[in-house]
Amino acid sequence: MFVRNLAPLPESKISIIPPTTKTMTFTLDFIRGFLGGIEWSPGLFYVPPSHGRSVLPTRTFYLLDGTHQPYLPVGPGAHGALLTAFFNENPEEYDGDEAGAAYNDVPVFICNSQYTRQIGYPFQQELNGATPPGREGKHLQTRYTYYGTYSQTRWSDKLDYDRLQEDVPQSTKMHIAETLAEVGRPEWVTEALMKHLFPKPEYEVTANLGTRTNITEDSEDEDAVAGQIQHDVASYLRKLESWEKDSRMKIKLLKKENILEAFEKPDVDDPPGLRLFWEYLECVGWDRGFYNTLVEQMLKSASR
Numbered sequence: 612m613f614v615r616n617l618a619p620l621p622e623s624k625i626s627i628i629p630p631t632t633k634t635m636t637f638t639l640d641f642i643r644g645f646l647g648g649i650e651w652s653p654g655l656f657y658v659p660p661s662h663g664r665s666v667l668p669t670r671t672f673y674l675l676d677g678t679h680q681p682y683l684p685v686g687p688g689a690h691g692a693l694l695t696a697f698f699n700e701n702p703e704e705y706d707g708d709e710a711g712a713a714y715n716d717v718p719v720f721i722c723n724s725q726y727t728r729q730i731g732y733p734f735q736q737e738l739n740g741a742t743p744p745g746r747e748g749k750h751l752q753t754r755y756t757y758y759g760t761y762s763q764t765r766w767s768d769k770l771d772y773d774r775l776q777e778d779v780p781q782s783t784k785m786h787i788a789e790t791l792a793e794v795g796r797p798e799w800v801t802e803a804l805m806k807h808l809f810p811k812p813e814y815e816v817t818a819n820l821g822t823r824t825n826i827t828e829d830s831e832d833e834d835a836v837a838g839q840i841q842h843d844v845a846s847y848l849r850k851l852e853s854w855e856k857d858s859r860m861k862i863k864l865l866k867k868e869n870i871l872e873a874f875e876k877p878d879v880d881d882p883p884g885l886r887l888f889w890e891y892l893e894c895v896g897w898d899r900g901f902y903n904t905l906v907e908q909m910l911k912s913a914s915r
Contacts, residue, residue: 677724
């Protein structure tokens, strides 16, 4: 994996990360309420310019759950990777330069990781108020830790069939399959599934566009060729309309079992088997100022 060959952060950046006994974690409601944004891609949230100013270093941040993602960073300041089946368009495709560098210096928050479970509960209790006895585990599991700022300096790589079978736990594949099969999935995910599982019909040219040397023949055939092209285009548009209708109907009936079956299919099948991608998370720093702002806002919220 690409990130395994990356050099770790220098000690000067690692040293500012607080120990687990002094680490403040944040609730999902607080992060979403304070940072705002909409879920743009799996785990990636984006604050569109139409939402106004953003307190983020960029307009994006990650909220990731370590339960079904075994290759996330092992702790703040470490590199890692996210497994995903599809990607949404880059926010810049929609909002231009106002979208900012959506994949550079992005804050990452992770819950349900081994590192999170090591965080000293008494410190959290002191800052955030007591938790009823017997619910300490839930208290920790539902909180997110700030891991630092991350950039994608390399585009994602696709896992082949062997890597998918050998390196991806069945629980991860099941979780992704369930997410893709959800009725309330985002429209861009539905479209990605349609394109992969039920490929669009290809445009077929039936008009004879061969080279002619006789000017008279050229003149006489131009109208015929133009008419045939118009017929081909109209026919293709009808096929697309039919494909759209049929594919959406099939997607509505999609179950997690269908996704799991797609993971097992060979690459040469038509359509080819479904594979996952590494979405690399390269840590480039740990922003103490940003972290302190989060802590201050969290304490203000807790005191209200």
